[in-house]
Amino acid sequence: MTVGAREYHERTKHSPRSVREGSHGLNFDNKPRPYKEYVDLPARPLADRLRPPQQPALAAIAESTPDGEVPRADELDPDRTHNPDLETVTTLCYYAAGITKSIDRRGRSLLFRAAATTGALYHVDLYVVCGDLGEGDDPADGPTLEAGVYHFDPRTLSLDVLREGDYRGVLAAAAGDDGVAHAPFSIVTSSTWWRNAWKYEERTFRHAFWDSGTTIANLLAVAHALDYRAEVVTAFADRPVAELLGLHTEREAPLEIVPIGEGAPALLAGVTEPEPIDPEIEPLSPTEREFPLIHEAWAAGTLADGDEADSWRTDRPAGPIGTRDPGDGERIHLDPVDHETASSRPLCRTIERRGSCREYDREPISVRKLSTVLDRAVRGVPMDVRREDERNESADERASDPPLSFVDPYLIVNGVEGLDPGSYHYHPADAELERLQRGEFRSEAGHLALDQRLGADAAVCLYFLTDVDEIVDALGDRGYRAAQLEASLTAGRLYLATYAHRDLGGTGLTFYDDVVTDFFAPRAAGQTPTFLYTIGRPA
Template identity: 55%
Template structure:
């Protein structure tokens, strides 16, 4: 079985989010992928993400117009017999013909999301194979080396001692929290959430493995976390530790998140960031899709890992791009924020 994630790049969100719609498409699809991959794993079914494919052919099969709705990812789930060789005489499958009702606002022109998708198209299997090989040779890319700053170990709960809770319960509880208690967050719970969310995404660009994040670094603004001095940090998954980069306050958290008070109330803000220039240089325009895809899945997993801890809550938020980069510089001087997730003790 192959599932296709095809969000409405223009007809669904662009009337509201304008030029930022392309990002939101990956944030939303990342949530779908996090749940899908987690569910497949729970049933011991193999599943991985295919990011390199013939875009127009998939769009035609789905019966959608890329000018309004476009495929972003394919997800093969399960095992089956190998597909035989195709030939020119093979009849193509019948295309779907979905019935849609456009919103009046959707008639507006929003060129940036359309252009971003079009400039990263692949045409045919040969091009997709070449792109996958290019990415495999380049990855990891877009990341910045760790420094020698003070480390704060987070001591995440190990798999052998964790309390098993059904994925379904976390998925059902998952929501965007808008009310946080003024209580400190457990350092170990923070560490466990970060550890589970940053394991990487199995995909066609890495042979179906998940060798950790390949295109994003994770930064944390922490205020009122037990055992963690207030400040800005880079999270190092391989060490399960935070590296201190400087000071941070709840006011900083709120300001960087477009003034949204939930960011400061939550006490922990998690940013995924990448060097977009390096990613595009090494993986082409479609590399930006990968960086956003990886960040989107990480965002979805942050939600699930948070809501696996009953006292906790979280929400994804928008943010100021350049201000976030400046605040986390010089470490993140060449990087751009992809996603922001705020988490804390829910009221």
Template identity: 40%
Template sequence: MPVLKSGTASASTRSSQNHDTAYALNYHESTKHSEISLRTSGHYLDWANKPSQFKIYEDLTSVSLPRNFPQPEEEPLMAISGRTSKTEPLNLGLTELAELLYFSAGLTRKYRFGSELHYMRAASATGALYPIELYVVAGDVAGLAAGVYHFDPLGFQLSRIRKGDYRTELAAASNESITLAPATIAFTSMAWKNAWKYEARSYRHWFWDGGVIAANLISLSASMGSQTRIVQGFVDQAVNELLGLQDEEEATVCLSPVGPEGHPSTDRQPKRIDPIQPKVQPLSEEETKYAGIWEAHRASFLHTKEEVDTWTKASIEISNSQRTTFPKIALSPPMIEATKSRRLGEVILQRGSTRRFARSQITLSQLSTILRNSTGPIPRDYLPESGNLIATYFIANAVEGLAPGSYFYAPEQESLEQLKRGELRQMSAYLCLGQPLFGEASVVFFLMARLREVLGALGNRGYRTAQLEGGIVAGKIYLSAYALGLGASGSTFYDDAVTEFFSPHAKEKSTLIAVGLGVPAYKARPGKVLPQFT
């Protein structure tokens, strides 16, 4: 059970809305799924008004990215866990940046959907709508002039938004270590891309979708011999303005400094950031703004560097141990040799959301390896690396050596606690909105958190951190599954029904994301570096 303790908030934090957690709680409660809410929503998909897959700038200078970038060569399970076999980190040049961007959010598959050519990407996204955009604040990248750029995956190029080295300005609004990294990748969400289908609940998806990309980026950085960090403490308005984002259309989700520490910016004092409004093609003819999204998001803003520093220093202690009388099962030894012949780049290209499971068994060793690999420390600015906010529950439908039933994973003891025993395929499907796919899965994970305690420690911004961590763990489950030759697919869920099903153990916990795992019932074609990139 996580135990969280709040640090002392400064006067500036108290004067902001971040401490008034009614905003996050009201948003979460109002966007819960239930059988009644789905039956009475009245929402339909307006296909004629579907948002574009891509953000396209109309009048910016572009820099083509190298198309001869290498594929990540690290053994996948090692990289996914954030470890590396390299003794020296690779320097970050334009080719290495191209590799990071492509295997985080590049195009790996294409197909026709009616008259539309649709692209799939290196990391999964809810509804394949891809709301997450990546920006690069570059200062010391060999072959790339210092500047602020937007990554265009379709043209495989960088659109230059600002000239010059803005690392000092970004660090002044976030974390001082950013000045030492050659570049920082900023994740943003274009709200309408996902709200078109998922309405107000889509705010959760900003962090789910951002999290799975972050899982890729963490693995890729390890493959290059360095470590990135997920930064969620930043002055929102300053970072949004630096990137030229339009208010209530797009917002920053997190920052990730990449590459080995090198030459810091020569600017000792932040320079003035003039407002800009680059011309962008509209995503669709009409856009609906959901007030609840922006109300919750603004209520989690940090307005000054002092607020950022206070927020990142909040005291949080986490323990996943819990005294219970539930039967305990030890994990199997990790499958160290199973993926030594595989490479991270191959696994990322193979990854795709499984659409049909074979109802076959996976092994307890496979499940144990995925649990260990997916739930370890996440490098970040707001928590010590020894723990995370996520509690992992799952339904086991077909695991060799493990009785069917529901379980809790206790990472500190490396054991499973059996909560219920029996055939639960019907229940695992029901909890995931009645989707048969999740009754066919061998295992269905439900990633949960003690949300009220998280918000008590981190304020409304804690809602972002919990959801983002859920997305990162889900992304690691995806990658670990495909590394072991299995398949996976993410899902939404009936919120309160999940908590009730796993109670009393999960009492007071909120579900963040669900992921099905199993043996695919078909052989999917792997993705590839598409022809326009070779």
């Protein structure tokens, strides 16, 4: 049995009534551990291989690739000398999903990861599929990381060895994507459902893309800061990838592939199914519950093979899907700072500083800083979901593409110097806000955010909305994943752009779905929220 994206989204909406009647107590004695621990697998330590990315965070997140362009397949340079190595893998994994902060509270050490995730439950894992990477100081020593399939363990800062040998061809065949075929290595994200469902139950399928999106935002920024090509592949045959990683999809499923770098293509001829593996894993908690709706929603969007994946990504209508055209409201042009005068806080320090703000004061933030955060973060996501003729456009043609393909950003502004309070529709291609309503909406903002004070106190609440019916009609059930991911990856960049500024803080919040739609109607009629990000001055 499968449940399509439309039904899943409707069944997992929050309303004042559903939250009031559906709240459940949390059994902390049964809380799952936030790590995947294998039994008796060999591991490669990484601790002495970290290379902190020094590029300013605002510059790193603003690039779709190191040179600002997404290259076509015929633009890839197989002789490029900038080859990744074990240090590259270490830096990417650590600054995307590593433990970057420890806070002592009530006699316990609370460990926080590099990217924000719902409830700090950390259900997203990273896997590395690579050929031989790098060379040691002495070429006779061989590669710094041997070809294989690995799992990143943030607890020990090491790579668990799942398979030895070069399986990039298996991954590339499943994706049917040139970028994966040409990458020296790819990072695959996954979600372990129970680690999030312990608290959020069926909404975990949404959170899989919320939390992998914020993780990938870090991953892309670090890759670009290290001058590697990186983009997100959302289309691939799910079950072959799960089998390659040794995953049982009722429990843990692959979400996205992020190919890193470029080089000679992996050998695709004669690719055969790898031998099955079923590594033993430590139990997550004394009793692990299943939520069938999560797996059913995942299964509804699966793809069978690389040909189907390639057809899905290329056979789509032209232009944005699920968004709304601008209206005739008053336009306010935003004026971000240029790269020379922008904050120069390095990406590594920004990621280490990033938190999820727990309290705002109501001091206003500057319109210039808001403009800069929006300008750097809301630029579009380098995903594979685009038509074949769009993928083969020139650089100038690609630059004119709309920044967002599946979601619209709407704002409630309550505390920005130089910007009147009210609601707005943001048009990133024009760097303009279109005013929808005038007035201070602090009480409304708090109510929309599940009646949380953070929503009311924030200087700005930024909502991403999409039209699920339009998405599913055009892209099928897998399109729902792409829309959720575009919103969350953009929100992940908003986190980084926010924390690049010393006096700003931000956090994501949950929301009453239909109440948000009603607030932004009539512009948002037929749309539904996918992510809520707030920004302000930390108290």
